[in-house]
Amino acid sequence: MSPTITTSSEANGNVSAATARAAASAASVAEASGPQPITMAKALNTALADAMHADPSVLVFGEDVGLLGGVFRITDGLTRTFGEQRCFDTPLAESGIVGMAVGMAMNGMRPVVEMQFDAFAYPAFQQIVSHVAKMHNRTRGTVKLPMVIRVPYAGGIGGVEHHCDSSESYYAHTAGLKVFTPATVADSYRMLREAIDSDDPVMFMEPKKLYWSKDLVDLSGLREEHVSNAEAGVSSEGRAAVARSGTDATLIAYGPSVPTALAAAAAAAEEGRSLEVIDVRSIVPFDDETVCASVRKTGRAVVIAEAHGFASVSSEIVARVQERCFHYLAAPIRRVTGFDVPYPAPKLEHYYLPGVDRILDAVDDLQWEN
Amino acid sequence: MTISADHPAPDQAQRLPAEDAVSEAVRKFGITVEDYMLPARHQIQMVDPDGRLRAESEQGTEPGHEYPLPADEELLAAYEQLVVGRRVNDQNSALVRQGRMAVYPSSHGQEACQVAAALCLSEGDWLFPTYRDAVAVMARGVDPVETMTIFRGDWHSGYDPSRHKVGIQCTPLTTQLLHGVGVAHAAKLRGEDTVVLAMCGDGATSEGDFHEALNFAAVFHLPVVFFVQNNKYAISVPLAHQSVAPSLAHKAVGYGMAGERVDGNDVVALLAVLDRAVKLAREGSGPLLVEAHTYRMQAHTNADDATRYRQDSEVAEWLAKDPISRMKTYLTGRGLLDDDGAARIAAHAEDVATQLREGLGEDVPVDPQELFRYVFSVPTPQLKEQSAMLADELAREASSEESPK
Numbered sequence: 001m002s003p004t005i006t007t008s009s010e011a012n013g014n015v016s017a018a019t020a021r022a023a024a025s026a027a028s029v030a031e032a033s034g035p036q037p038i039t040m041a042k043a044l045n046t047a048l049a050d051a052m053h054a055d056p057s058v059l060v061f062g063e064d065v066g067l068l069g070g071v072f073r074i075t076d077g078l079t080r081t082f083g084e085q086r087c088f089d090t091p092l093a094e095s096g097i098v099g100m101a102v103g104m105a106m107n108g109m110r111p112v113v114e115m116q117f118d119a120f121a122y123p124a125f126q127q128i129v130s131h132v133a134k135m136h137n138r139t140r141g142t143v144k145l146p147m148v149i150r151v152p153y154a155g156g157i158g159g160v161e162h163h164c165d166s167s168e169s170y171y172a173h174t175a176g177l178k179v180f181t182p183a184t185v186a187d188s189y190r191m192l193r194e195a196i197d198s199d200d201p202v203m204f205m206e207p208k209k210l211y212w213s214k215d216l217v218d219l220s221g222l223r224e225e226h227v228s229n230a231e232a233g234v235s236s237e238g239r240a241a242v243a244r245s246g247t248d249a250t251l252i253a254y255g256p257s258v259p260t261a262l263a264a265a266a267a268a269a270e271e272g273r274s275l276e277v278i279d280v281r282s283i284v285p286f287d288d289e290t291v292c293a294s295v296r297k298t299g300r301a302v303v304i305a306e307a308h309g310f311a312s313v314s315s316e317i318v319a320r321v322q323e324r325c326f327h328y329l330a331a332p333i334r335r336v337t338g339f340d341v342p343y344p345a346p347k348l349e350h351y352y353l354p355g356v357d358r359i360l361d362a363v364d365d366l367q368w369e370n
Numbered sequence: 371m372t373i374s375a376d377h378p379a380p381d382q383a384q385r386l387p388a389e390d391a392v393s394e395a396v397r398k399f400g401i402t403v404e405d406y407m408l409p410a411r412h413q414i415q416m417v418d419p420d421g422r423l424r425a426e427s428e429q430g431t432e433p434g435h436e437y438p439l440p441a442d443e444e445l446l447a448a449y450e451q452l453v454v455g456r457r458v459n460d461q462n463s464a465l466v467r468q469g470r471m472a473v474y475p476s477s478h479g480q481e482a483c484q485v486a487a488a489l490c491l492s493e494g495d496w497l498f499p500t501y502r503d504a505v506a507v508m509a510r511g512v513d514p515v516e517t518m519t520i521f522r523g524d525w526h527s528g529y530d531p532s533r534h535k536v537g538i539q540c541t542p543l544t545t546q547l548l549h550g551v552g553v554a555h556a557a558k559l560r561g562e563d564t565v566v567l568a569m570c571g572d573g574a575t576s577e578g579d580f581h582e583a584l585n586f587a588a589v590f591h592l593p594v595v596f597f598v599q600n601n602k603y604a605i606s607v608p609l610a611h612q613s614v615a616p617s618l619a620h621k622a623v624g625y626g627m628a629g630e631r632v633d634g635n636d637v638v639a640l641l642a643v644l645d646r647a648v649k650l651a652r653e654g655s656g657p658l659l660v661e662a663h664t665y666r667m668q669a670h671t672n673a674d675d676a677t678r679y680r681q682d683s684e685v686a687e688w689l690a691k692d693p694i695s696r697m698k699t700y701l702t703g704r705g706l707l708d709d710d711g712a713a714r715i716a717a718h719a720e721d722v723a724t725q726l727r728e729g730l731g732e733d734v735p736v737d738p739q740e741l742f743r744y745v746f747s748v749p750t751p752q753l754k755e756q757s758a759m760l761a762d763e764l765a766r767e768a769s770s771e772e773s774p775k
């Protein structure tokens with residue numbers, strides 16, 4: 001069989017048969033109009049299908065992503081719809097997956113690769129840190145790597161060792177990688193589409209405990225929004241969201257910790273304290289503006305993350321806010337993070353994970369006058 | 371100290387270069403280097419799926435690839451472990467269904483590989499298992515409940531690797547193979563005659579660490595037997611997507627070691643091949659690679675849905691090649707196993723199952739302070755602070771439960 005895949009540059013007006021079929025099938029996904037209860041898994045799956053439909057150079061590959069549809073079913077149906085050339089299983093080797101994606105990105109493709117679990121991305125670390133992150137810089141911008149590395153991450157699912165790591169700090173610490181992490185169903189669609197459209201490599205961190213969380217979401221609305229935003233040059237990249245407004249203190253969270261922060265804010269409200277919750281969404285680039293505006297308004301902040309606290313994204317957030325908002329702060333910024341211990345076995349994980357009570361303890365510590 | 375490019379390696383004199391070891395083996399078997407390293411043209415099978423001993427000329431052996439039938443006692447011991455292994459697999463799967471275990475990657479159908487991997491080793495040897503090799507770990511003498519702790523979910527591993535000379539059950543694929551290589555290297559430097567058997571699956575042979583481990587073992591000329599259980603799938607991905615080599619055993623030649631493939635559901639052939647591999651490794655042949663053809667009868671784990679990627683008919687085909695019924699027929703036919711013997715073995719298996727039910731059935735209280743206890747030999751000031759914070763939280767929680775507001 002001859003190759004039927006077109007590259008980005010060839011793509012305009014030259015839609016392959018597989019893509020035409022995909023168009024039909026994507027349309028058949030056509031949701032009943034208006035908001036429907038949709039899982040994050042479904043939204044991510046739809047985002048992949050829509051991106052593959054929109055651009056024939058988008059390819060999906062990794063371990064078990066073909067026939068099985070991924071161990072979390074995020075790639076479900078993509079091989080059936082788009083064919084084995086566009087969504088396929090690779091040999092079982094993460095360095096191979098990412099390294100091959102680099103070469104494909106250099107040659108006209110937009111690979112979206114899946115790492116099966118956070119801790120199984122580590123064999124690819126060399127490729128990610130030494131090449132994915134640096135190629136653009138090293139070639140003075142002549143080589144772009146429009147690729148996405150999807151990583152199901154973090155805990156809270158009773159997973160055994162190596163299936164629950166919060167690895168975002170390794171990537172955020174590496175210059176040249178964008179790091180996104182959605183916390184809502186709508187954002188998961190939005191941000192994955194934007195990640196795929198990005199000309200720079202994106203580490204797309206998917207909070208696996210939220211895969212089966214449902215929100216009322218209008219998928220066709222999101223699809224239209226994506227098109228109009230792209231035309232207008234609007235994006236959630238580098239933009240945090242105010243997940244809940246409040247006046248007394250700011251909870252800054254991302255990914256799996258956002259629902260926990262919201263639950264804490266709801267509990268605090270019952271006790272008469274109004275907490276604002278910021279969903280960081282885009283760790284790199286970071287939205288200093290939104291975060292600092294909130295902290296200047298409330299004068300108090302707690303940063304929440306599942307990852308170990310030491311030398312982490314949460315430490316970075318505290319440092320940035322302190323540098324920019326010192327004179328507005330009524331109390332030192334507090335952090336509620338995972339302990340600096342290896343991610344524990346299932347029966348111990350609830351002691352490790354930041355929970356509502358631990359967040360409220362930290363809020364109580366923010367030197368209130370009364 | 372000055373470093374010069376051509377400094378002589380201090381141990382060059384004592385070290386038998388790999389080439390010499392291979393030519394030694396070649397001399398011993400009277401075959402070419404290629405014939406020594408390449409697997410025999412057919413897999414080694416001694417007892418067929420119906421439990422009949424195959425004629426010697428049909429066992430797949432060739433000059434230099436000859437395998438004597440293992441001793442009767444070894445075969446009986448293996449059968450007993452097969453029955454126990456099957457019972458353990460099925461008991462654990464039941465415990466998972468009852469919510470008593472977090473997860474269990476069953477080796478149902480692969481018990482012959484599990485048992486042979488353990489029985490081919492001597493007391494001082496080391497085994498490096500994967501997540502799927504709990505039955506092999508137990509067959510090496512590790513306590514059943516300690517073995518299953520990793521899957522019960524209160525700690526990442528439940529036994530002391532140095533006491534049993536069994537590595538922790540390893541999940542990051544093929545990383546353990548290099549640890550096996552390191553143990554063998556250290557043993558060599560210490561003058562011990564330890565052999566290491568390091569296990570992985572068919573899919574795992576695609577990982578970079580697989581390559582590195584084989585190459586290190588070959589270059590340093592170490593007594594490691596790499597044992598690949600080719601159960602045809604890596605979760606959903608069939609072997610054809612992993613490798614287009616003639617067989618996984620053929621990979622050996624690329625590293626300069628000998629490879630062999632064997633019927634992985636025939637414990638007789640497995641013992642014959644692994645016993646010889648261990649013996650050769652101990653005698654200084656360097657590493658060897660053994661590929662066993664078997665089948666994962668159940669889903670990858672309880673979390674997997676195998677109907678998405680394979681046909682029931684394929685599973686049924688392999689049911690007919692079951693390792694346990696074949697061995698029972700064979701041993702009974704040879705008069706080595708009678709009803710009393712079978713009943714005694716079944717009772718032993720039931721005892722182990724009871725041990726598992728009792729050991730895993732009850733809720734063992736977990737100690738949250740264990741989170742901090744083993745991160746370092748001596749806890750850091752930061753860990754002490756975090757430990758105190760958790761203790762304080764739990765104390766407050768307990769007192770608010772005692773005196774509700």
Ligand SMILES: Cc1ncc(C[n+]2csc(CCOP(=O)(O)OP(=O)(O)O)c2C)c(N)n1
Nearest residue numbers: 120502541542543571572573574603604605
């Ligand atoms: C480095 C790494 N990548 C991915 C995984 C996830 N994973 C666990 S088991 C498995 C399949 C392994 O297949 P195989 O080696 O054939 O062993 P089997 O499970 O069949 O015994 C995968 C992909 C992992 N554990 N480690």
Ligand SMILES: [Mg+2]
Nearest residue numbers: 571572603604
């Ligand atoms: Mg396998």
